[in-house]
Amino acid sequence: MSKTLTDPELQTALGSLHGWAKNGIAIERKYEFKDFLEAMKFVNKVADAAEAAGHHPDIQIVYSRVTLQLTSHDSGGVTHRDIKMAGRLNEIHP
Template identity: 50%
Template sequence: MSQKLTDAEIQTQLAQVPDWTLEGDRLQRTYRFKDFVEAIAFVNKLVEPAEAAGHHPDIAISYNRVIVTLTTHDAGGLTQKDFDLATQIANL
């Protein structure tokens, strides 16, 4: 199990993932696309890095908007895994 980060560690890591926000004990980013097809294509791109990391985001899709939320449920909050996956997603 991954170790939950401290508040100070979270703030340090948050500076490394622009456009991601802290929502309670979750890391979140909203992506907007031209249409539903582009939104779904983006979601499909999330599969490989998530599977490789063994860490899966919560995803909400509303037409051309995709909200990606990360947290490590078994740790009860944010861990390094969340920030690592956020970085990978940001680079897609």
């Protein structure tokens, strides 16, 4: 189990993660795509990255809008693992 980040640590980390913000015990980013198919192509890339990392975001899809949330459930909050995964997801779609 990883240690959850303190609020100052989390704010510092979020400063370098475009589009991500704290939402409760998670970090979240919202994406807007041209249409449903583009959104699903992105979600499939997210799934591949999540499987490779062994760390899976919560995913909400509403037509062309996708919301990703990351939290370390075993730690009860955001850890360095979530920050690293958010960075990887930003590589997929800056």
